[in-house]
Amino acid sequence: MLGKALKHLPREKIQVATKFGVVKWESEGQRLYAVKGTAEHVRACCEASLKRLDVDYIDLYFQHRVDTSVPIEETMGELKKLVEEGKIKYIGLSEANVDTIKRAHKVHPVTALQMEYSLWTREIEDEFIPLCRELGIGIVAYSPLGRGFFGGKVVDEALPNGSLLANYPRFNGENLEKNKLLYTRVSNLAVKHGCTVPQLALAWLLHQGDDIVPIPGTTKVKNMINNVGCLGLKLSEDDLKEIGDAVPVDEVSRLGFGCVGLSGVYNAPLSHEEGCSIIKEAFNRGITFFDTADIYGEKHDNEIMLGKALKQLPREKIQGATKFGFVKSESKGRPLIEVKGSPQHVRACCEASLERLDVDYIDLYFQHRVDTSVPIEDTMGKLKKLVEEGKIKYIGLSEPSIDTIRRAHKVHPITALQMEYSLWTREIEDEIIPFCRELGIGIVAYSPLGRGFFGGKGVEETMPNGSQLANYPRFNGENLEKNKLLYTRVSNLAIKHGCTVPQLALAWLLHHGRDIVPIPGTTKVKNMINNVGSLGLKLSEEDVKEICDAVPVHEVSGRREMRLLSEYNWKLANTQLK
Template sequence: MEEKPHIQIPRVRLGSQGLEVSRLGFGCGGLSGILNAPLSHDAGCSVIKEAFQRGITFFDTADVYGKNHDNEIMVGKALKQLGREKIQLATKFGITKAEKGQVGVKGTPEYVRQCCEASLKYLDVDYIDLYFQHRVDTSVPIEETMEELKKLVEEGKIKYIGLSEPSVDTIRRAHAVHPITALEMEYSLWTRDIEDEIVPLCRELGIGIVAYSPLGLGFLAGKAVVESLPSESVLAIHPRFMGENLEKNKLLYARLANLAAKHACTPPQLALAWLLHQGDDIIPIPGTTKVKNLYNNIGSLGVKLTQEDLKEISDAVPLNEVGGERDLAMLSKYNWKDANTPSNGLLRMEEKPHIQIPRVRLGSQGLEVSRLGFGCGGLSGMLNAPLSHDAGCSVIKEAFQRGITFFDTADIYGDNHDNEIMVGKALKQLGREKIQLATKFGITKLEEGQFGVKGTPEYVRQCCEASLKYLDVDYIDLYYQHRVDTSVPIEETMEELKKLVEEGKIKYIGLSEPSVDTIRRAHAIHPITALQMEYSLWTRDIEDDIVPLCRELGIGIVAYSPLGHGFFAGKAIVESLPSESFLAIHPRFMGENLEKNKLLYARLANLAAKHACTPPQLALAWLLHQGDDIIPIPGTTKVKNLDNNIGSLAVKLTQEDLKDIDDAVPVNEVGGERDLAILSKYNWKNANTPSKHNFGSGKKRNGHWSLLPSIYMRIFFIEAPVPVLSRMEEEIQIPRVKLGSQGLEVSRLGYGCAGLSYNSPHSNEVGCSVIKEVLNRGITFFDTSDLYGNNHDNEIMVGKVLKQLPREKVQVATKFGIIRLEDGKYGVKGTPDYVRGCCEASLKRLDINYIDLYYQHRVDLSVPIEDTIGELKKLVEEGKIKYIGLSEASVDTIRRAHAIHPITALQMEYSLWTREIEDEIIPLCRELGIGLVAYSPLGRGFFGGKAVVESLPTGTTNITNLDNNIGSLAVKLTQEDLKEICDAMPISEVAGERNTAALSKYAWEVANTPSK
């Protein structure tokens, strides 16, 4: 086959559940004769293989395509020749063939399962990546269909769930049962009805869109215009391909063809390019039976359009000029506008106006909860008389039936764990797997109504075991420290919680009322999923420090007392305070404070009337509008209040509305402290814990000016040299961050180990001591290479120290690919067999079972990058490496590599005097979700004073001051500061090339590899 111009097809996320697909998919239905005569299985498989060889990995079929599952059988045969694990396979169920060419739709649970088993059989696979309901059965509650699909996910028969042509209401209800990964919807230049409602809803919920018929059933590729319609084609009876409609539409095609000529592409390429430019969350799946059309379709990825171009194309094909309905008559009643399903009595009550409670991510660790939670504490008598267990369970069940799945309790609520026992009983009636359960430990009851706080490791474990027992569950979804024990280093508490995660007793860790410093230190031990903080209209003190920090670290916020202990629901105003309520002694509910606060309530009530809602609905709506990362957990003992709270989700507020509400309840006019006196000393502002390490009391080092070269002098105030292992007076917490988008988490500062093997190399004992000291400071990301030192000395040294450290706490990166030649020269090698040989050798020298991040040290220009990455991908699948990286790779090489397997990080030289990656490499990495690891960040030591305040040793580098480096994390810079520093070090004034001559030919600018 003659060589075709090669376009790399990038990989993208489809939806927010983790499925990754090629940017262009392939619709296989036409291979079995939807629009043309069917192909033989050999011919069809040949087209599929050609698509795969061009970089398409996402293939779509359905049980209704062809006779007797013919299309699924054909696709299954093709998979056998391609490799199952390389393909993302979508199929569909739900359309049934009836007599006389009519179709029906079926979505009962037993039919769902029956269809899935059949598709697995005909496709001859163990699992389906994405399983769509082909059309919605409007006689079956969508919840019933989804529950069965959810079971198939849990059984591993399908990985992700999709819907095709569902209504807005159906999408929301389905997504509340189990996250929907993608919708398959008709979307093209002449069918754009999903843009107003469906597309915005999908973006709100994190659902991808698979665009079927992206070329308008082939019309925009010239079908019925430059090609005649085959007699057997279903298009012969399609409204848009008949009579006057067809003639009208031919005019639109002519306009499109004129624009395509302007863009030096074909009409179908322009039509697909227009669709691709609607967003990365939209994946077209054009199909074809001809390889030339396949090349044409892929060519659309090379067409670049501006916003003006997109408008011009849209204007050329105005929807009001398209002739004919989009659907065949037999399918028109099943399109998305009519695809509502009946209510499911288990999930919603007919007599209540139903509001769908969406599901959202809480934090960045994977926990998904209902948008509104339920605080259970009040059921055991915090604000009112306690309910019986039967009555309390009834309220919890009612909340669940309305769509709330996130329930909050604590070991302190009620007498003798009463609240946990009650919640545990309710769980037995609801189904454990459907609930996200949070409980808390750490507040202890003392004599005379006083409280204490305890967070020792043994107490953490003791409390967890007790809560598991009283709740009668195997695991807790989210386990909070209720208040911070200021006598115990937070690291000790967190280490025990981390062990409980590793043992499966808890899934996620939370804190309640921690300080900023405590949050950072805790998060450095194990990711914090959520903070539980008081947050409401009259308690907003977390907005300046806590909320920004949580958003920086990816921590969710669970807002307790979101109605101000019931005040904004009318407590003490339209309701009297029960005598047993602790609010009788709360500062904001007493005397003059209460009278002041009643004025605020009156203002809120006036605004609520304006918005046609109740005061508590407006107060909760205000909180919900502060961000999707904030989950209120109002509690109640009354079902009418439950309905009221849920109604807040329907209150829509503009920025002006939010300002009006803020102004109506100004924080400086709130009367009284927020806390009871007995708890005030435990709030977040006072919740610092002692340091885990004894940092000594050395004197702070003073700076001094030196006589420096001109550029260096502009920038640096040099501190006096200190020993590498000296301690800082104040500890700086090193936060943890995601490196790339594949899940690798590392310390915010890494440590390059190479210097330990150069400059009068350190003995292994001394080198290990340095690495251990680095880890003690909070750095967990260590970088080495098979090239560093003599006879791989550096890897051996790092391996020895790993034996003295917990392996799971360290992220190890090493590299392969540079080989030493004679006369001090270097070569580069990246053949598959060499990749594997190097990996096996590095594992042996490091004496570990896996490498966290494995880089190609330099790109082998003689080997297609696809070959190298293909072998690295196998090493990932075998568990020998976890993540793949490249060093000094070109833009083209990065894209091609990333199309084979996601690249987690690039290691690139980046510092004040080496910034050439800023124009191309950094934007590309941010586009693809690739992290950057900056080597030589101090310009090979120059900015640490090398050759300026230090003489050059007979080697290459030396260890820069550890304390100094870590201190950089505390330096805060504004945009003006950054500009000033850049201006002080203009690249045009840097003298000399960045690379040694031996390595310059391997720099990223020239690191292209031959085509595969």
């Protein structure tokens, strides 16, 4: 087909690339693949391609995949001969590793690498692109729209019957639902830039350097014309970062770990050795997201403890979140809490947290509560600067109002909200969650077990002396007795599902969407392991409804927050206008 098209075009103005190396056949109804890179196979494939294309030479000839059973020097040796014979002009490799590239380049200069590269596939940025630039090798970016995902496949369009995309994990089930949130974020940015999603995704790639050549494909002329429109889109460095940040490639675990309890809030504080041990065990169980705050523990003990744990774990695989904004004081022997969100306070808190955590950057930095006396634009402006300086990666808000979210998001994209969300606290379902999904903002669900209630606190276990739970209305007197009935209902359903109450309560939350990340905390390894068990619990829509109905929110007795924090409820969190 391409050969026929070339007959209608000026050959001298066309650069043709083709590839060799992947061999397919069928056996017992199954399609099988292999890779061949022998010298004989290289020559046979090249001559066959020249004949099919009906051309005298191939401009750029790629080895489609590396044959690891054949020294790359042998494959390259034959390709070099084909260059000398004038049958090919330039040599390329596809999906080669760093060592193979270096060895191949010594035999004959490699002109280009064909590698998968898009907004959601960026693994080549750390090693491959720098090496290629050092050697003068270009990058041909295949699947630059993420196999059509950023062209709207399965988001704006249904997947065609029999499409191979069904074989790709990113296009299936829960993965797809989670990835749709990324598409929403990019879609919102495309509106901001007055372009389409494919144009923005391709322009982002083009702005990575003149040595990056994306090769989007399509079966529709209108899509091709739309793609070409990306060439006229100009993006600043800030734009590029904003677009890249909209599709974070760091994978956050489905379940996080709330570290607050390790420093003694609901129980006695643990030693740093004990706390680090639990954090490390949580990581070993698949948890990679750990949440703390500068107010947790005496003298910021919680951040210091998490920092020590991070030294014993692979930092690049951890997403650490901390928070700023709360300031503790006393008046006439009574504890007081106020909130500060001034730009000066933001910077001072961030730099202090970096020092206590002993890290170069904070993955996700939350404003712990909204300072209504400071325009959110001022607070966000300083947070945006901290992102630009590399001190924080992503920005979050905790307990903000709809208006505050909207205004904050205009200054810089909000990655996540931290909101109380559990079986007995569901206020955010009507407004906050739909609005966040519209903007592509995730939800970090704190107190996902109702401050331990659905873990048995105050029901199967007595509250420790001095526990702050005594300050929460739901854990006191008649309120607690009424709420125990709700626990009993959930306990009966847990028996039905063959799991524990905490597992059922967490699974119920997890089934509300991939954008919901609960962060249960505990001081006991056995409880953490039990919580992780929620990830394997499958619930149907009927199950989710039955669990929900077991805890009607109008039957929950008592306010969710202690009096000290009631004025910082998200419903009251509108800030002054700028």
